[in-house]
Amino acid sequence: MGTIVCQTCDATIAHFEDEKVTTLYGKCCKCNSDETAEEEE
Numbered sequence: 001m002g003t004i005v006c007q008t009c010d011a012t013i014a015h016f017e018d019e020k021v022t023t024l025y026g027k028c029c030k031c032n033s034d035e036t037a038e039e040e041e
């Protein structure tokens, strides 16, 4: 099973079917909307 995790707040965004355990990083809705407010690095 694969998991999509928010790279900013570590919240689990979604799960998807996969043969192996996979973790992908993305941004949740909350962090996407905050993107213009502050940007780290």
Ligand SMILES: [Zn+2]
Pocket (backbone or CB within 6 Å): 006, 007, 008, 009, 010, 011, 027, 028, 029, 030, 031, 032
């Ligand atoms: Zn987030």
